[in-house]
Amino acid sequence: MGKPNPSQSRLVAYELVYQVNRDGAYANIRLPELLSKSKMEKADKAFTTELSYGTLRMQGRHDYIATKYIDRKFSEVDPKIQDLLRIGIHQITQMRVADHAAVSETVEVAKLVAGESKASYVNAVLRKVTASSNDLVELSNLPNLERLSISYSHPEWIISSFYDQLKDWAEVEKLLAANNLPAAPDIVAWPGKSSTTELVQLGATQIPGFSNAANLDGIPSEFDPIIQRRAGVQDRGSQIVVENFLTTATIGQSWLDMCAGPGGKAAYLFHSLSQKDTTATFLANEPIPHRAELVKRVVNNQQVVSFDATDPDNFSSTFDRILVDAPCTGLGALRRRPEARWRKSINDLKELVTLQRNLLTSAYKLLNPNGIIAYVTCSPHIAETKGQVLDFLARHKDMSILPLSTLADAHKQGVLKDGTMQLWTHQDQSDGMFMVLFKKVG
């Protein structure tokens, strides 16, 4: 084999996959850094993005394929070889790259990052993969859970949690497929700062049924209204949450965003309230310092505090409207975060459910008579959604659900019989947001 000569686009894709899988990097933060250092052309950057994000999403499936051609468990293979095989198999099975190019280009990366002998091994395994149809017909004999887990590259516990809610394997399959498709970012025009007319004039596409939303077929950090902090990157599901909560506004209320970082909903709420009602007050709270700094970039600094919100004594006043956009497993936003499905476990869920419960208890203590709490997660998991609702209502007899269906100006999308809302990526083209409004009586 000659001197290694990898293409920049594959080398950067490998670096990203390795850093995410081995060093805990976040793809959406690390990739822009790697791309800006690389000086690649736009088309090569797009290739790198598709290859690296796609590999991270689909690596469960790729590991299954690789295991057919190796003589040990995939987890026992050298970590560099694991990630090289994954990017090779992604090109062979998921992208329109000719087999010979997928193999030889991956082998060039392997020579540079892992040396000649490991590169030979990668070469041998990938050649065997190209000789197969990779149609995985054998999976049709497996139970639904195992079959879908391999085909759509999702951990089984996550698929079970979707089935618990959807109760229909065909629907679950559609959701898993949607989670594997990249989505162009949604943006929101902050009232008083920009408008959808301006966003559309600058090349974004308006989203029907929304007052301030547009979809951007481009890089948000290169879009002027975002650079100038007059608009934000925000999935339409989160925009629905904010807009629904705002329909409960009356004059002169005090608002708290209890879990505000990095500030998406806080910014939209803050700018909307500033336009609607100058007598309303707004406070955003975020305990993690660097996330609180992000909130300060989009909300007036004087209106951002940094406390553990599970202790209500940290706050010096009570509120009429409290948003509890709680830390959660994020199982509703898997298409936007390629590695997220591999990062969370059932153990995380247990801790998160306790934290969510404690935040709700604290919100209750901070709520004024006739006040409203919006409890929100970007997860459809039953323990983080319906489970929390039942638990909260059982513990607080003076609280009841304010059905979203009774609010004339609220979005109708995803509203369930009990008045809560559950969005689904495959049905609503949004993150799988859950929302319930709790009203305090008297």
Ligand SMILES: C[S@@+](CC[C@H](N)C(=O)[O-])C[C@H]1O[C@@H](n2cnc3c(N)ncnc32)[C@H](O)[C@@H]1O
């Ligand atoms: C789902 S995120 C909020 C997203 C945010 N509302 C937005 O739209 O950009 C949950 C936030 O809760 C914060 N958090 C974690 N523990 C908390 C606590 N004990 N009190 C308040 N916030 C907490 C996390 O740091 C995280 O920033």
